[in-house]
Every structure is written in C-alpha cells, then in structure tokens.
Amino acid sequence: xxxxxxxxxxxxxxxxxxxxxxxxxxxxxxxxxxxxxxxxxxxxxxxxxxxxxxxxxxxxxxxxxxxxxxxxxxxxxxxxxxxxxxxxxxxxxxxxxxxxxxxxxxxxxxxxxxxxxxxxxxxxxxxxxxxxxxxxxxxxxxxxxxxxxxxxxxxxxxxxxxxxxxxxxxxxxxxxxxxxxxxxxxxxxxxxxxxxxxxxxxxxxxxxxxxxxxxxxxxxxxxxxxxxxxxxxxxxxxxxxxxxxx
Amino acid sequence: xxxxxxxxxxxxxxxxxxxxxxxxxxxxxxxxxxxxxxxxxxxxxxxxxxxxxxxxxxxxxxxxxxxxxxxxxxxxxxxxxxxxxxxxxxxxxxxxxxxxxxxxxxxxxxxxxxxxxxxxxxxxxxxxxxxxxxxxxxxxxxxxxxxxxxxxxxxxxxxxxxxxxxxxxxxxxxxxxxxxxxxxxxxxxxxxxxxxxxxxxxxxxxxxxxxxxxxxxxxxxxxxxxxxxxxxxxxxxxxxxxxxxxxxxxxxxxxxxxxxxxxxxxxxxxxxxxxxxxxxxxxxxxxx
Numbered sequence: 001x002x003x004x005x006x007x008x009x010x011x012x013x014x015x016x017x018x019x020x021x022x023x024x025x026x027x028x029x030x031x032x033x034x035x036x037x038x039x040x041x042x043x044x045x046x047x048x049x050x051x052x053x054x055x056x057x058x059x060x061x062x063x064x065x066x067x068x069x070x071x072x073x074x075x076x077x078x079x080x081x082x083x084x085x086x087x088x089x090x091x092x093x094x095x096x097x098x099x100x101x102x103x104x105x106x107x108x109x110x111x112x113x114x115x116x117x118x119x120x121x122x123x124x125x126x127x128x129x130x131x132x133x134x135x136x137x138x139x140x141x142x143x144x145x146x147x148x149x150x151x152x153x154x155x156x157x158x159x160x161x162x163x164x165x166x167x168x169x170x171x172x173x174x175x176x177x178x179x180x181x182x183x184x185x186x187x188x189x190x191x192x193x194x195x196x197x198x199x200x201x202x203x204x205x206x207x208x209x210x211x212x213x214x215x216x217x218x219x220x221x222x223x224x225x226x227x228x229x230x231x232x233x234x235x236x237x238x239x240x241x242x243x244x245x246x
Numbered sequence: 247x248x249x250x251x252x253x254x255x256x257x258x259x260x261x262x263x264x265x266x267x268x269x270x271x272x273x274x275x276x277x278x279x280x281x282x283x284x285x286x287x288x289x290x291x292x293x294x295x296x297x298x299x300x301x302x303x304x305x306x307x308x309x310x311x312x313x314x315x316x317x318x319x320x321x322x323x324x325x326x327x328x329x330x331x332x333x334x335x336x337x338x339x340x341x342x343x344x345x346x347x348x349x350x351x352x353x354x355x356x357x358x359x360x361x362x363x364x365x366x367x368x369x370x371x372x373x374x375x376x377x378x379x380x381x382x383x384x385x386x387x388x389x390x391x392x393x394x395x396x397x398x399x400x401x402x403x404x405x406x407x408x409x410x411x412x413x414x415x416x417x418x419x420x421x422x423x424x425x426x427x428x429x430x431x432x433x434x435x436x437x438x439x440x441x442x443x444x445x446x447x448x449x450x451x452x453x454x455x456x457x458x459x460x461x462x463x464x465x466x467x468x469x470x471x472x473x474x475x476x477x478x479x480x481x482x483x484x485x486x487x488x489x490x491x492x493x494x495x496x497x498x499x500x501x502x503x504x505x506x507x508x509x510x511x512x513x514x515x516x517x518x519x520x521x522x523x524x525x526x527x528x529x530x531x532x533x534x
Contacts, residue, residue, distance in 0.1 A: 053365070053368075054368075055365060055368060055369070074371075075371040075372065076371070077371075078369055078370065078371040079371040081369065083365075083369055087362035088362065089362040089366045090363070091283070091363060093290060093291075094283070094286070098283075098286070101279070102279050102283050103366065104279075105275045105276055105278065105279020105280075105282075106279055106280075106366070106367065106372070107272075107276075107370060107371065108269070108272025108276060109275070110271075110275070
C-alpha cells in the first residue's frame with residue numbers, strides 16, 4: 001500500500017518575466033511530518049507558497065494536495081489546506097469570533113459546527129475567553145494564535161505557515177513553535193513551515209533548504225547534517241547557501 | 247483503505263471522502279458570510295456612512311439650489327410637468343452614491359490585497375467568480391441602504407416621487423449598483439497599489455459623472471456640444487441614471503435597462519478574468 005501524501009510537488013518552476021524564482025522543485029510531505037522550509041530572502045519561499053495556495057498559476061510542474069491537482073481540482077485541494085500568511089490577514093475592526101465565523105462561512109460550516117470548532121481551537125490556544133475582543137486590542141502573539149486557530153477550523157490535512165513568528169517576542173515564538181510541532185505529532189497534520197529562524201527547527205523535523213529557487217537539501221535534520229558534514233543546522237544552512245543572509 | 251484522494255486524511259466533520267466538497271449550502275453560507283461582514287463593517291464605520299451621505303446632500307442643497315435659476319428644464323419623460331432642478335438631479339445623485347460606493351468597494355479590494363486579507367478570501371474552496379459576485383452583492387447592498395437614507399432626507403426637502411416609485415426603484419438600484427460595483431472590481435484588478443487610486447478618481451469617476459445625464463439632460467448638452475452629448479449618451483453611468491430616473495416615476499426604460507445589464511455583464515466578465523490566476527493581472531502584480 002502506498003503511503004499517503006499530503007503535499008506533492010513535482011518539477012515545479014516559476015518565473016517573473018525573465019527572472020527564475022523557482023527551478024525544478026520537487027518534494028513530498030506526509031501526514032504527521034513537520035517540514036521546515038529554510039531559505040534566505042529571495043530564495044523563492046513566498047513564490048512557492050503562492051503557487052501552493054493557487055494565488056499564482058502553476059505553469060510548469062505539478063502540485064497535488066492530498067491527491068487533488070491544485071490546477072484541475074482547485075476547490076477540493078484548497079479544502080484540505082490551512083494557511084497562516086506572513087502578514088496578518090485578520091480584520092482588525094472585527095472581534096476574534098467575527099473573524100473566525102467569517103472563515104467558517106467561507107468553508108461552508110453551519111453555525112453549530114462552527115461554534116463547536118471555534119471553541120475547540122480557541123480553548124487549545126487559551127484564547128476562548130478573549131473571543132469577543134477586537135483583533136486591534138490583541139498583541140502580536142495573540143493575533144498569531146487566532147490565525148493558527150482559524151487555519152485549523154476546517155480540519156485541514158496540510159498546514160502552511162509563512163514565517164508566522166516574525167516580529168514576535170521569544171516566549172510567544174517558542175509557544176507557537178511548540179504548539180505546531182505538537183499538532184503535527186498528535187493530529188497527524190502535515191506542516192510546511194517557511195522560516196529563516198534556525199532555532200525553530202526540532203531534531204525530528206524534515207528540512208528543505210531552498211536557495212536561489214533551487215532545493216539544496218531535502219531530508220531529516222540528521223541527513224542534512226550528514227551531507228553537509230556539519231554538526232549544527234546553522235552551519236549546514238550557511239554551507240548550503242554560501243553564507244547568504246537568512 | 248480506499249484509494250480515493252485524501253481518503254485517509256483529515257476531513258471536515260459531516261463530510262466523507264469522495265463526497266463533493268462544495269454544495270449549495272456551502273455557497274449560501276459563504277455568500278452570507280461575505281455580505282454580513284461587509285454590512286457589519288459599514289454600520290460600524292460611522293464616518294464612511296456620513297461621508298457617503300454628505301457628498302450628494304451638498305450637491306442637492308448647495309449646487310442644485312444655486313443652479314436652479316440658471317438652468318431651465320423643458321418637460322421631458324418621465325416628468326409630466328415642469329420640475330425643479332433639485333428634482334432633476336436627484337436620480338443623478340443616487341447614481342453618484344452608487345458610483346462612489348462601487349469605487350469605495352474597489353478601493354477596499356486594493357486595500358485588502360495590500361493588507362493580505364484578500365488572500366483569505368482567495369484561498370477558500372469556492373470559485374473566484376462566486377467570491378467576486380458575493381463581494382459585489384455585498385457592496386450593492388450597502389449602496390442601496392445609502393440611497394434610501396438619501397431619499398428619506400430628500401423627502402423632507404420636498405423632493406417627492408410617487409410612493410410606488412420607491413419600490414420600483416429597488417430592482418433598478420440593484421442592477422445599477424451591480425454594474426458600477428463590477429466596474430470597480432474590474433479597476434481593482436488593474437490597480438497595483440493604493441496610491442494609484444487617485445488616478446481612478448481623475449480618470450474614471452469624474453469623467454463618468456460629469457459626462458452623463460446626472461446633472462444635465464442630453465438635449466441641453468447637445469445645445470453646447472454634440473460630441474459631449476454623444477459621449478454622455480454612450481456612458482453606461484448615464485443609462486444607469488436614466489434607469490433609476492424612470493423607475494422612480496413608476497416607468498420602465500427598456501433601452502437603459504438593456505444597456506446597463508450588458509455593461510454589468512461585460513464589466514463582471516472582465517473582472518473575473520482579471521482575478522483569474524491563469525489569465526488575469528494577478529500574476530504580474532504579485533497575486534494577491
């Protein structure tokens with residue numbers, strides 16, 4: 001029996017007019033796997049996320065989410081996807097509850113199920129008591145928690161996180177990193193986490209190092225350390241990207 | 247274990263693998279989610295509500311009052327008697343409310359795209375044409391609320407239409423609001439940054455408003471410039487204003503209806519293409 005694949009990317013390329021942003025990218029993510037996508041600025045991480053979320057059109061290559069082709073079966077594929085974008089995408093003038101209800105409506109969830117799921121996800125993140133507060137009143141860490149809760153409301157199979165901890169203080173960052181890793185383990189959720197913060201990598205994580213639109217390494221942390229002949233992820237990263245700033 | 251895609255992975259409760267992910271209920275809930283959010287934002291943004299009303303009221307109380315003496319109006323359909331200039335421009339000002347509201351929706355789309363909240367809409371599992379249409383319906387609903395409040399104030403200023411007119415005008419407001427909103431959507435698919443929006447004001451809103459029958463009838467315009475009157479005649483905003491004008495007096499202007507409907511379909515289809523990741527402007531702009 002074939003193992004289930006949450007995300008499959010094959011020979012994906014993308015160009016902005018003459019500049020190649022992604023060049024023949026291929027990788028797979030399985031349920032329960034937390035994959036860290038590391039790369040310096042301009043490596044192609046955001047382009048890759050825009051292609052997976054169908055904000056950009058896939059012209060070369062193939063993307064499948066849980067077996068659904070993102071180009072041919074867009075809606076079925078997107079139903080399997082939860083996303084936390086780098087920039088806050090919450091409506092500042094609406095409450096936590098209103099923002100989450102909007103998301104459940106977009107995913108076609110009825111009121112009863114929506115309220116139940118909102119309670120479950122907010123309670124897991126200790127945010128349920130703050131559900132009637134406006135987003136504007138929350139700090140950066142709490143806003144991120146709401147965004148993670150929102151991304152999980154429709155029970156996606158794949159969670160995409162585009163540098164979700166940027167600009168957060170250390171305790172908030174650690175809490176989010178820990179929570180997402182726990183989700184991958186406990187809920188068998190596939191996670192693709194774009195980051196430039198090497199300390200967010202856990203020993204059991206899967207690593208993809210992207211540089212100038214190409215995959216430089218793809219494997220477990222130990223495998224990447226082995227092929228780069230280094231002892232730390234930081235050194236492996238610098239060795240693969242020739243010291244470009246993350 | 248089944249071999250269907252995604253069968254053994256997480257699925258929302260109430261759905262099983264193999265069932266279609268979307269159904270009519272999903273569309274219905276999503277549409278009301280979008281409309282509800284837009285209406286809530288509108289009623290909580292008091293400044294937006296007031297400024298949307300102040301603009302046409304200034305035109306009515308100040309501009310029209312000053313112009314009344316300068317402009318003589320002949321009896322033309324749908325009017326059956328001589329009318330005051332304030333009465334003449336009221337449908338034009340209704341059109342103005344909807345025109346500005348359509349552009350405001352367009353502005354908020356550009357803002358949402360810059361701020362990122364547009365992405366949440368675009369990655370939900372529904373077709374983009376439906377999401378855009380829902381946005382459009384939401385904006386049109388807001389503009390109709392504004393129009394009725396304006397008509398209420400105009401009533402106290404002695405601008406009265408037959409009571410049936412207030413009902414007949416509702417479907418025409420829906421169509422004109424959709425047409426002007428679709429134009430706003432189309433423009434928003436071309437506008438890269440919020441700063442470029444000033445150009446829309448100068449190149450779209452003002453020419454559309456002044457080169458129309460909102461402020462002066464066609465025959466009056468023809469007296470000074472035949473070209474201008476032709477431009478006004480072909481301006482879809484003129485047709486929307488005439489549709490509203492006739493409906494307000496319980497009459498149906500078939501030509502204006504067809505013209506406005508066709509304009510809506512053309513603008514909407516172009517906006518859908520503009521927001522399509524395969525064909526439109528989104529890739530060139532950065533997607534979303």
